[in-house]
Amino acid sequence: MPKTLTEIRSLARSHTRSAINVLVGVMRSKDATAAARVSAANAILDRGWGRAAQPVQNGDDGALELIHRIERVIVHPENVHPENSNSENL
Structure with missing residues (x-):
């Protein structure tokens, strides 16, 4: 069994x-x-x-920077300046 x-x-x-x-x-x-x-x-x-943290490398497409921008808007909205909060800057 x-x-x-x-x-x-x-x-x-x-x-x-x-x-x-x-x-x-x-x-x-x-x-x-x-x-x-x-x-x-x-x-x-x-x-x-625990395992050591693995560094994340930013590819040529800028994906890591995009993730950081999204995090700033969603997780820490108080740190986003109004001129940087439109969707074109994400």
Whole structure:
């Protein structure tokens, strides 16, 4: 009988301590390759501190600037000057 997603997550989470111990063992192992040690260290950091934010690059189409303008109008309307609030400036 198939397990529900909740049951699978619960089962996986019950092995968290063992999994972290394995990652720490790989990270500390002098016999492990450098790539394996770095991978284990990154996995530990990701789980403990969250993944590092990924920078978003502005493409040639100016999409990121458009998003910033929309945010200023919708999220922070008090910071929008009346001459910049028409749709042509979005």
